Amino acid sequence: MMRFSTLIKHPADWMTGGQGEHGAVLTSRIRLARNLRRHPFPGWSKRDQRAAALDLMRPAVEALPAMKVAFSHELGDLTSVQKQVLVERHLISREHAARGDGSAAVIERRQTFSLMLNEEDHLRMQAIRPGLQLSAAFAALSELDTELETSLEFAFDSTLGYLTTCPTNLGTGLRASAMLHLPGLVLSDQIGQVLQAVNKIGLAVRGLYGEGTESLGNLYQISNQSTLGESEETIIRRLERVISQVANHEQNAREKLLEDDPEMVADKIGRAYGVLRYSHIIDSKEALNHLSLLRLGGTLGFFAPETVMLCDSLLMDIQPAHLQLHSGRKLSPEERDSIRAEIVRSRLHSLESPDNRISAKDEKNLPDTPTPGDL
Amino acid sequence: MKCDFCDQKATVFLTQLVEGQMKKVCLCDSCAKERGVTDPTGFSLGDLLLGGLPGGPGTVSAGTSQTHPGNGRKCATCGFTLDDLKRVRRFGCSDCYATFREEVGQMVRGMHKGTSHVGKVPEGLMAIQFRNQRIEELRSRLDQAITSESYEEAAGIRDEIHNLNETKP
Numbered sequence: 001m002m003r004f005s006t007l008i009k010h011p012a013d014w015m016t017g018g019q020g021e022h023g024a025v026l027t028s029r030i031r032l033a034r035n036l037r038r039h040p041f042p043g044w045s046k047r048d049q050r051a052a053a054l055d056l057m058r059p060a061v062e063a064l065p066a067m068k069v070a071f072s073h074e075l076g077d078l079t080s081v082q083k084q085v086l087v088e089r090h091l092i093s094r095e096h097a098a099r100g101d102g103s104a105a106v107i108e109r110r111q112t113f114s115l116m117l118n119e120e121d122h123l124r125m126q127a128i129r130p131g132l133q134l135s136a137a138f139a140a141l142s143e144l145d146t147e148l149e150t151s152l153e154f155a156f157d158s159t160l161g162y163l164t165t166c167p168t169n170l171g172t173g174l175r176a177s178a179m180l181h182l183p184g185l186v187l188s189d190q191i192g193q194v195l196q197a198v199n200k201i202g203l204a205v206r207g208l209y210g211e212g213t214e215s216l217g218n219l220y221q222i223s224n225q226s227t228l229g230e231s232e233e234t235i236i237r238r239l240e241r242v243i244s245q246v247a248n249h250e251q252n253a254r255e256k257l258l259e260d261d262p263e264m265v266a267d268k269i270g271r272a273y274g275v276l277r278y279s280h281i282i283d284s285k286e287a288l289n290h291l292s293l294l295r296l297g298g299t300l301g302f303f304a305p306e307t308v309m310l311c312d313s314l315l316m317d318i319q320p321a322h323l324q325l326h327s328g329r330k331l332s333p334e335e336r337d338s339i340r341a342e343i344v345r346s347r348l349h350s351l352e353s354p355d356n357r358i359s360a361k362d363e364k365n366l367p368d369t370p371t372p373g374d375l
Numbered sequence: 376m377k378c379d380f381c382d383q384k385a386t387v388f389l390t391q392l393v394e395g396q397m398k399k400v401c402l403c404d405s406c407a408k409e410r411g412v413t414d415p416t417g418f419s420l421g422d423l424l425l426g427g428l429p430g431g432p433g434t435v436s437a438g439t440s441q442t443h444p445g446n447g448r449k450c451a452t453c454g455f456t457l458d459d460l461k462r463v464r465r466f467g468c469s470d471c472y473a474t475f476r477e478e479v480g481q482m483v484r485g486m487h488k489g490t491s492h493v494g495k496v497p498e499g500l501m502a503i504q505f506r507n508q509r510i511e512e513l514r515s516r517l518d519q520a521i522t523s524e525s526y527e528e529a530a531g532i533r534d535e536i537h538n539l540n541e542t543k544p
Binding site: 035036037038039040041043044080084098120142145146149154155156157158159160161162163165166167168170171172174202226227228229230231232233234 | 380381382452453455463464465466467468469470472473479482483486487488489490491492493494495496497498
């Protein structure tokens, strides 16, 4: 059985693949909710009923070809730090992390699929991909779902679709979401307008860690709310269209900022660089907000393009539980802030100052304002 | 003392009698708020424990502590009542949707873009259900055949059931 340390050792492909054409879209996630027929839902089960449902599901899930090499553990076997690390990586939900025996997490080796057993629903399956790839993520997850159907009897009703614990998930049981990085819209004060428009067409906007979390580092999640009455394809197509539009707005906003107020942009990015390179105590909020600007700088040509990937993996590694895992012990908030600063400094050690980069360009007679890179 | 749900410092301490047993829970401010502990009207420690206390779920037996006598229908499969539904806005098992079809209709309206499912249908599941139904039919025919002492027919039916059980859809 795969150990926790093996699973977590490397960043997942989807964590560092979010540049290129869709630099504003970090990741795409698909979640499907399924339940077993005749078994009470996890929240309404007695301990032995929950165990019986788990005993049915776990072998079926572990037998999936995609799960040949997988991390599979009951939540009671994991420490609270381990569970929190999985939450920070978006592999299990906060609700799931609060559970113990009778609930399990089965996560594919490359962390592209993760299945929560006995969460709010019997089965919550997730697929994650880098960039804007909701359709591809859905196709892969749906295949896995179809395979499970041959061994598990899912609760389904011809009118209400897949039956879920909460009626908000009825029908397709589908939640499709994308994580977007929108510093251009925030700096140009257009974010409120854009998010309001997104909300108006029935899509939900949330912060970095889902429901009720605040937006940090200019990161936003956009997802569908309605799950009944439209096919998976319709829901996903609409979402992909809206997300590309938002990404386009973001790119335009970045270009316009550079054109209208290049000094302000250079100042923000330069300050973020300074703080991250030289601070010795930094809390998570400050670090996220500066990393956001560094990432922006990476896409605008202030830094080498690889900086975007560097920021994306740091985003994960500076979270509280990741820090505790890194140092192998429980840390006070003060200790966390200094270890966080240490990690950031060491990772950014060889990152050249944006001023050097620009003056190097000057010498080669290149334009003095950085050209907008790929978004 | 730490919160039972997260790592924060616990500020709310709660003791309640659940089925004659003393149960204690420690919560931080935000978890207390999230779980409605500070709202005196709608809180039961049983729900909290059943709602996923680390290491603790299932220590209180479900169903019995939560069924309120007297008020209307009750799901035959899991014992979930209309009162439970009004309180938690979630269901007890998939059969509840048949038991409370009318209420579901009301809840779903306005919640989603439509009221009936469009999209993926579990083909594998349909095949399983079809097969199980067929086996049940055959079993009752088998009983009849045995009662009427038509043993040759019974043997044929028995083989058919056997075959259906062997093949996976």
